[in-house]
Amino acid sequence: MRKINPKKAALITLKIVAALLVLLIIGFFAFRNTFLNKAIDKTIAKMNTEYNSTFTVGNASFKGLSGIEVSNVSLKPKQGDTLLKIETVKTSINLSRLLAGEVQLGTLEMKNGYIQLIQNEKGKNFESFLHRKKGTVSKTKSEGPDYARKTYKLLHKLLNLIPTDMQLENLALTVNDNGRKVNLNLKQLRLVNEQLESFMAVETDSLSQNWEVKGFADPRNRQADLKFYNSDKGRIIVPYLDERFGLKSGFDSIRVNVENIDLSGDEFRVDGFASIGNFMVNHPKIAKKDVVINSARFDYHFLFGPDFIELDSTSAMQLNKIKIQPFVRYSIEKDTVYQLKATIPDMKAQEFINSLPNGLFTHFEGMEADGNFSYQLDFMYNKNKPDDIVFDSSLKKEGFKIKKYGDADLGKLNTSFVYRAIDNGVKQRPIVVGPDNPNYTPYDHIPDFLKNAVLTSEDPSFFHHRGFINEAFKQSIVKNIQTKKFARGASTISMQLVKNVFLTREKTLSRKLEEILLVYILENNRITSKERMFEVYLNIIEWGPNVYGVGEAAQYYFQKPPLALSLDESVYLASIIPRPKKFMWRFNDRGELRDFAVTHDNYIKKLMVNRGVIQANDTTGQTGQIDVTGPAREWLKIREEAVPEIDTTETAGFFKKLFGGEN
Template identity: 60%
Template sequence: MNFPKQKIYKALKILGIVILVLCIGLYYFRNSLLKQAIAKVTHKMAVQYNSNFSVEEASFDGLSTIHLTDVVLAPINADTLVKIKNVETSISLSNLLIGDVQVGTLKVDNGYIQLVKKGKKRNFDAFLKRDKEETESNEKRKYASFAYRIISKVLNLVPTDMDLKNFKFKIDDNGKQTTVDVDKLVLSDKQLETNLHVQAKDFDQRWNIKGFADPRNKKADIRFFNLDTGAIRVPYLDQRYNLKASFDSIRLNVQNIDKSGSELHIDGYTSIANLKINHPKIASKDVVIKNARFDYRFLLGDSFISIDSTSTMQLNKIKVRPYISYDTEKDTVYTLKVDIPKMKAQDFIVSLPDGLFKHFQGMQATGNFDYKLDFKFNKNKPNTLVFDSKLNKEDLRITKYGEADLNKLNGEFVYRAIIQNVLQRPVLVGNANPNYTPLDQISPYLRKCVLTTEDPSFFSHRGFINEAFKQSILKNIRTKKFSRGASTISMQLIKNVFLTREKTLSRKLEEILLVYILENNRIVSKERMLEVYFNIIEWGPNVYGIGEASHFYFQKSPADLNVDECLYLATIIPKPRKFMYQFNDQGNLKDYAIKNQKFLKNLMFRRGLLVPEDTTGILPVYISGNARSFIKIKVPDSTAVKNDSLAVDDEFDL
């Protein structure tokens, strides 16, 4: 269909006039529209967030530049959240007309944002609540669309040009205060630079942040440095979590944020130099990571969030390819896969963080290895948990030990337990100690009982039991705390002889690595390991080794212990210093202790470790040694008179 040129020209002319009228209308009524917009925001803050929002003065300069003075956002009955003296910003009217708010420039002078917590009340709690519409909706959230929408909105609010002066960011967590002063922050031509003055308790530093920032194209490459001498210390964490952290520099890079179809891709990397961490739950001293880098690819779909397997993590010379996924398509499934490609064993040892593996310092090794971990947990079907850990070695051999010389277990040595950071008395592990008991002189019943309670597959595993790890993980997930371990006798031996009882990440990681080296390099025979174990573990208050224990409880040698005595000794290993609470005031075992021993006995019957003849004629457990003095036994009153001792018969002869 053809239109005459005159009609087309006339239509364009009319359209131009309409646009001109709209522009003139916008220009003349822009301040009224601005006031209406502020009133709308004020109403929303009051109704949805129980907060007062106010602007002392608001006006346009031209079509897109807005001036605001004395902007305040204060939750009712709480400390002010935001207060800014002067704001000048520009917005894109063309994008605004289609509902896409993009901030062009931003100038802020003299203001602050503060997060305050008093008791359990926080001045920002109202803004953390989910929207009413979102709460009432039963529709499943699509992660990729939701994340991309939030990222786009946030980045659109980041101006392409920015100038901040005299701005503060303050945290007050029940008196734990941190202040970040922004003396000047400039973003111009996609180049960002700012100097920050950070203050907290016993803390005063000046930081420099600079780099490339392009919020419209969703790209950035930013670095953090310390303007003063020394490392950058991380504020607030020390006061709040007793975590001390510092680093020389950090680099944050975002290369790509792109949504293609139903998937969102976020690519980039982050690196850190000389990261130092100190926390009593991590290690007893500073942990230092000299160089670390994470090249990431986050993938989000309608029903999953993941770190893709193309991502790499590098810790000094150690490279790791992780895959982490959270999937809710059918069930809620958590997946973790770790792949350490083939690498030199010595490169692995020298790359371990200082302070986290102190017993490995000075260790030398030859050969190569690779490692794979496969973990999957279905929240709806917990019993289908997958836990598979494999280490493949190639001519791997320890040529020199560090602080933990595992060969020590093959000879005579002095053992000293550490309890609550207190070094206990020395115990000689060897024939020169009269209480030392060789394995063949320990009652076979006791060997069977202890192996049943502590490590039934001791003679067949190589330090770890995957099934035990699985059950431990399930128990910890169900209880939402670390309530159950999966410790084998090998692990207990390493912990007792070479490590401490401190509950730190460092101790657990060292324990795992040392056990693997001990078991998989056949440094010590299983029989020798079990013999040392029986002769060093604590069996009671200041009672070490089965030689001392058998006399302490029963005044007999380990070879002469009967079945029930062995059952008793096996059940007190987890809490030997509290053995006395298993007895009543008559010196007899309480019902729950008897039930525990019966359970163990029946278990051993089912496994063929005991036969009925083994328990024939056995009397109840009787503590006859020095242990009896620890039991609160009620002593009968010899002066007490029985109720009927002076009774007189109703009938008697005269």
């Protein structure tokens, strides 16, 4: 048999492959417009069957070696207004990538078009695109999420669709949400030689601005450094959010940098930074006035694994001069676990105070402090083992001392001062917290029964904690996560005192954050004693309609001084602290405590015995029933389903008559 020469065999094979490749190229160029039209027809059919929409193309053809030109493109839902319309699209495709099975755009020109999102009484013109596409196969549990590869694949496809040479002109995005209109007109966007420049006009019924984006963009090497700012030299105001959600927001500039996007092994990494200047936000749930952050920066290092997503501990955040080292991780490797760690390295206390966002901590404005401090937070929650929650918060201080208080003068707790409760935004009558008030009851004149009943009901460890109860925080977090809402708080007497004396009752993020910081300062700087804090608390809290403090409460319900209160009367007063204006619903129409109220109060007494704050024989003769003899008795006759508006002038008149003079 004749032997085949290896060199000749290789040459023949090469010729055959070359011939096939030439035939493929010839076939592609001969039939490429046919293929293009078939692809368009397939898209038209898909939009019709899956999205109930009409997709049309005026003309589409290949130009040159790899160019495609499309004109008069439109997409219109059959039951709504036109969603998209573009006059001209010119693009080129990387052929070598196409042969490898990838679509990668080389150039893109697009002119004169718009996308409009409309929602009105007829519905949404984008409704059909919000639902899952027909035929979509849901993943099975055995497949696993593989966050690394799926995220990389998605970003890889998106970056391939960003051309290296781009020219966009006169393209608009219009939003009309039941008359709330926003129009973003992209006048021009150019990407040439990795330099991007964009101009956009923004208009609403009350806003007209010009925005610019400039910087470096290299989609093939997965890098970018872009700056977004207002060419009118003012703050950019974010449109629509104010009209839709009552949220006002704006900033001077935003810078976004992407340094690295890389898949190595089974881990995908994204590195870069983002910064914002003069950021402003205003919303009734955040604060009463504008909250402003002068500067903020976030150096991020995201890591995606097969079964976890992580913000690496090498990341860094900076808020003005406050530096934070964060670590965040979500893992489903064995159980579903959420982790959060945050560290504030050693810094000057005054720099921290000066760096707090303007408008968010108004009661700290003007505060002066010496010394340094550092802070660490460690949180971990296992969804399958909620009782194993970790919540450790620690602050280390060195030479920390408050030299001057701001608006919240914590030192006034050691003196007589005037307190005015706020009810539904209205200031109530002034209460003198001190001996000039005949109703004021010093700590030693408050019966132990009442002190211990209030502590047992509200905060059993008050005399031992430093403002916060770690275990209560843990239980609160678990409950709120499980119910997916703020269903449980972890308030202490210290927190209630600060909220009443120094803050308002507004439910804002600002007030809650100020409450936490003020409580920490109060409890950890020996500003006043625990006994004094408890004394002030018992003399200012509300105990009924226009009834403030234990002195008024004892007279209002029982016509006696606090020292004369029995155990049952003390427990009753402690039990109505959470809902003082609805005390009457604890009674039946005979003026007796209902069964549920008696059961509750007896339970409190049992806890007091178990804690050793009263003896078992103290409960002898204490049946759980009480005899209301003061002005409060008039309210026991009310049997309507809802509590009516309470006329507090009658109550105020009672105390004026009883003690004389203004209260």
